[in-house]
Amino acid sequence: xxxxxxxxxxxxxxxxxxxxxxxxxxxxxxxxxxxxxxxxxxxxxxxxxxxxxxxxxxxxxxxxxxxxxxxxxxxxxxxxxxxxxxxxxxxxxxxxxxxxxxxxxxxxxxxxxxxxxxxxxxxxxxxxxxxxxx
Amino acid sequence: xxxxxxxxxxxxxxxxxxxxxxxxxxxxxxxxxxxxxxxxxxxxxxxxxxxxxxxxxxxxxxxxxxxxxxxxxxxxxxxxxxxxxxxxxxxxxxxxxxxxxxxxxxxxxxxxxxxxxxxxxxxxxxxxxxxxxxxxxxxxxxxxxxxxxxxxxxxxxxxxxxxxxxxxxxxxxxxxxxxxxxxxxxxxxxxxxxxxxxxxxxxxxxxxxxxxxxxxxxxxxxxxxxxxxxxxxxxxxxxxxxxxxxxxxxxxxxxxxxxxxxxxxxxxxxxxxxxxxxxxxxxxxxxxxxxxxxxxxxxxxxxxxxxxxxxxxxxxxxxxxxxxxxxxxxxxxxxxxxxxxxxxxxxxxxxxxxxxxxxxxxxxxxxxxxxxxxxxxxxxxxxxxxxxxxxxxxxxxxxxx
Numbered sequence: 001x002x003x004x005x006x007x008x009x010x011x012x013x014x015x016x017x018x019x020x021x022x023x024x025x026x027x028x029x030x031x032x033x034x035x036x037x038x039x040x041x042x043x044x045x046x047x048x049x050x051x052x053x054x055x056x057x058x059x060x061x062x063x064x065x066x067x068x069x070x071x072x073x074x075x076x077x078x079x080x081x082x083x084x085x086x087x088x089x090x091x092x093x094x095x096x097x098x099x100x101x102x103x104x105x106x107x108x109x110x111x112x113x114x115x116x117x118x119x120x121x122x123x124x125x126x127x128x129x130x131x132x133x134x
Numbered sequence: 135x136x137x138x139x140x141x142x143x144x145x146x147x148x149x150x151x152x153x154x155x156x157x158x159x160x161x162x163x164x165x166x167x168x169x170x171x172x173x174x175x176x177x178x179x180x181x182x183x184x185x186x187x188x189x190x191x192x193x194x195x196x197x198x199x200x201x202x203x204x205x206x207x208x209x210x211x212x213x214x215x216x217x218x219x220x221x222x223x224x225x226x227x228x229x230x231x232x233x234x235x236x237x238x239x240x241x242x243x244x245x246x247x248x249x250x251x252x253x254x255x256x257x258x259x260x261x262x263x264x265x266x267x268x269x270x271x272x273x274x275x276x277x278x279x280x281x282x283x284x285x286x287x288x289x290x291x292x293x294x295x296x297x298x299x300x301x302x303x304x305x306x307x308x309x310x311x312x313x314x315x316x317x318x319x320x321x322x323x324x325x326x327x328x329x330x331x332x333x334x335x336x337x338x339x340x341x342x343x344x345x346x347x348x349x350x351x352x353x354x355x356x357x358x359x360x361x362x363x364x365x366x367x368x369x370x371x372x373x374x375x376x377x378x379x380x381x382x383x384x385x386x387x388x389x390x391x392x393x394x395x396x397x398x399x400x401x402x403x404x405x406x407x408x409x410x411x412x413x414x415x416x417x418x419x420x421x422x423x424x425x426x427x428x429x430x431x432x433x434x435x436x437x438x439x440x441x442x443x444x445x446x447x448x449x450x451x452x453x454x455x456x457x458x459x460x461x462x463x464x465x466x467x468x469x470x471x472x473x474x475x476x477x478x479x480x481x482x483x484x485x486x487x488x489x490x491x492x493x494x495x496x497x498x499x500x501x502x503x504x505x506x507x508x509x510x511x512x513x514x515x516x517x518x519x520x521x522x523x524x525x526x527x528x529x530x531x532x533x534x535x
Contacts, residue, residue, distance in 0.1 A: 002286060010282065031283055060304070060402060062296035063349040064288070068273045071288045079293045079348075081397045089397035091294075092287045099349070104304050115287065127287060 007125055014127040017110055019088060021050040028052070028086040054110035056084035056130075063099045070116045082108055082130055093129045107133040149248040153374045153381030153534060156185025156367035157493045162481030163331040165361040170206050170262040174215035177363035177486075178258050185367040186378035192367075193252040195226035198239035198259035199485035202228075204274045206262050215260065232278030233434060235259065236488025237518030237527035240366070241387050244529075247368045254373075259486030260363035271359045275484065278521035280395040292356060292435070294396050294522045296348035299437035301402040303350065305452070308440065310350050312455030314341040316436035317354045317478055319464050324475025326465075326506040331360055331481030355436040357476070362483030364490045371534055382499045385421070385513075386530035388414025394524045403452075407526035408445040408517060415515070415528040416447075423447035426469060426530075427511040428498055430491035432519040433476040439463075442517055443471055446528070465506055473498060473506045488518035488527065495531045 010031070012018045019030030023046030024039040030052060036043035061080040064071075071077065078094040080102075094102065095113065108130040115127040158180030160173050168176075174197065182189070195216050203209040212226035229239040236259030243257035263271045276284075276291040284294060302308045318338050324330035341354035367377075374381035390410030393399050399406065416422060423446060431446065433439035440454035448469050449457045457463060463471035474480045474494035477487060495514040497503040513532045520526065 002282075006282075059397075060297040060301040062293045062300060062351075063346070064290055064293050064296075065345065065349070066272070066290065066292060066347045067288065068276060068285070068290055069269045074288065077288060079287075079289050079297065081297055081402070091284045091289050091395065091397045104300075129287075 002125070004123060015112060017052040017054055017128060019050050019052055019086070020047045022046060023048055028088050030084070030088045030090060050086070052088070052110070053085045056082040056108055058094070058102070058104055058106050058108060059083050059089060060104065061094060061102055078102060080130060090128070095129050096131045109133055150250055151371040152244050152247045152368055152384045153371040154366045154384065154492065154496050154531070155369055155374050155377045155379055155381050156181040156187060157365070157496045158184055159329055159364035159490060159493045160362050161329055162360045162362035162483055162490070164264045166264065168361065170202060170208065170211065170260055171215055171218050173262065173361060173363035174211070174258055174260040175219045177260065177365040178215065178219050178256055181256065181365035181367050184379060187254055187367055189221055191254045192221060192224050192256055194246055194255045195221070195224055196239040196243045196255070196257045197226060197228050198235035198237070198488055199228050200230060200232055200235050200261055200278065201274050202262070205271070206265050211260070215258070230485070231525045232520035233432065233484050233487060234518040234520030234525050234527050235485035236364070236490070237516070237529065238389070238488070238525070240488055240492055240529060241389065241527055243368050244384050244387055247370060253369055255368045256365055257368060257489065258363060258365035259489035261483040261485040262361050263359040263483065264361050268359065275359065283395050290348060291522070292348040292351060295435040295437055296351045297396065298402050298441070299350055299435070302437060302440065305403045306455070308455035310342065311338070312459050313350065313355055313436040313440065314338055315458045316433060316439045317341045319458065320433060320472050320476040320478040323465060323473050323506055324479025326504070327475050327480055330475040330479050331358060332475070332479045351435055351437070357434045357478045357482040360481035360483045362481055362486050362490070364486050364493050366489060366492050366496070374534070380500060381534045382496045383532050383534045384529055385532045386415035386417070386419030388412065388418065388528050390414070390526045392524050394521070396522050403441065404445050405441055405519065405523040405526060407523050408442055408519065408528070411526045411528040412446040412515070412517065415530045419530040419532070421513060421530060426513050426515045428470045428473055428508045429515040429517065430472055430474060430476070430494050431517040432487065433472055433478050434482060434519065438519065439471065439476065446515065446517060465508070470508050473503065473508060488516070491516040491518060492529070492531070499531060499533050
């Protein structure tokens with residue numbers, strides 16, 4: 001799925017949802033960007049870390065029946081694009097809900113779950129998934 | 135009015151008019167008996183033969199290819215294909231832009247001739263998808279989306295298009311039947327194309343009842359992953375008379391761009407890259423969507439064709455599904471879309487797709503499309519998407535005389 005260093009250097013994003021805020025226009029981005037697409041050179045050196053609230057709403061979703069090899073054990077599973085309160089969008093799995101209960105616009109929270117593992121005896125990856133607000 | 139009188143944009147930019155003077159393509163499918171280099175050579179040689187060009191006249195070769203490095207463990211494929219075609223002293227370079235690699239290679243070839251740098255250029259596209267298993271091939275295709283922020287969380291390439299489909303359904307009331315109608319129509323067209331991977335009609339209830347890949351997309355909403363290659367030969371139009379075939383002119387070209395990840399785009403029911411590429415290509419040609427007699431659009435999924443025919447201006451946003459259901463996009467109707475069968479039925483050798491589309495357009499404009507000929511076709515548009523829409527390229531082609 002990913003090499004260990006590649007995963008390690010993004011741990012703060014994957015575990016804690018740390019994005020950035022542009023010091024020029026206050027727009028929030030996740031994952032972090034070096035340059036604000038709106039302000040471009042005005043934003044250089046002004047991108048500040050910003051932890052997301054972890055709350056958002058479903059923009060769109062699907063249920064995957066044909067996965068990539070690393071996700072075979074989870075089939076079928078739900079993927080969603082979520083708009084967070086900070087007006088950024090993220091892609092992730094939606095869990096703890098049946099597919100026929102999922103609705104566009106429903107409120108969700110971010111949670112940390114197991115994403116996969118390198119090999120049966122190897123490193124386990126964790127990362128964010130979404131759960132419905134009950 | 136003749137195209138030769140109509141054009142002003144290119145002249146003002148000091149670009150030369152460019153023609154396609156030869157085409158060639160392999161069969162598309164699961165071609166276990168042929169390697170990437172054989173496919174590339176066969177397509178290239180048939181295009182060169184079609185044009186009547188001699189090897190020593192070719193100045194440059196561009197080859198569109200998505201991922202030979204991962205699919206067949208071979209990078210640097212352009213010199214390899216040139217070498218085995220007996221053209222080892224001709225510079226050859228590979229162009230990559232995901233699924234739009236072929237179309238982007240065509241633009242590069244166009245520019246090298248239009249600029250005056252080269253006279254005769256071959257542009258090919260080649261992909262070998264079936265030397266790895268189907269799951270591995272899909273994983274490699276998924277790497278044309280944002281691997282770190284989409285795929286790693288479990289989003290397949292299919293699922294990203296499925297989420298666009300679901301959003302289009304929410305927003306415009308597009309139905310699963312309308313998605314399926316795209317597949318039924320493209321299979322009907324493919325049945326008339328002797329180079330298509332699937333040459334049989336598929337009824338609506340089979341499409342609707344096929345296994346779900348990523349809801350709402352079923353197996354028949356998704357194009358296959360195929361082996362195949364295609365090539366075209368380009369030269370300035372004022373040199374075209376010295377070769378075999380009537381030239382087809384590249385009247386307009388345009389590229390478009392968008393955010394890499396689907397979630398970073400505000401519109402999920404449209405592709406900004408397609409709209410921008412289409413607008414640029416049509417404006418350069420001095421033509422409108424309604425001037426087109428046919429179009430080949432990137433139907434890697436049924437939803438992609440519905441969005442494309444809206445974003446290219448053939449139908450208003452939201453009318454792509456109903457238009458397909460009405461039959462407006464079928465052969466002999468309002469604007470025939472994917473007369474070749476499209477990626478769905480003709481097949482999807484990913485990096486070759488853009489050149490396969492050019493081959494179909496040239497056949498139509500020469501009047502050589504056989505049973506699927508669009509009557510008196512004068513102008514056609516071809517549209518190629520990279521990834522989930524972070525890049526797109528459109529060309530407008532027309533009969534030169």
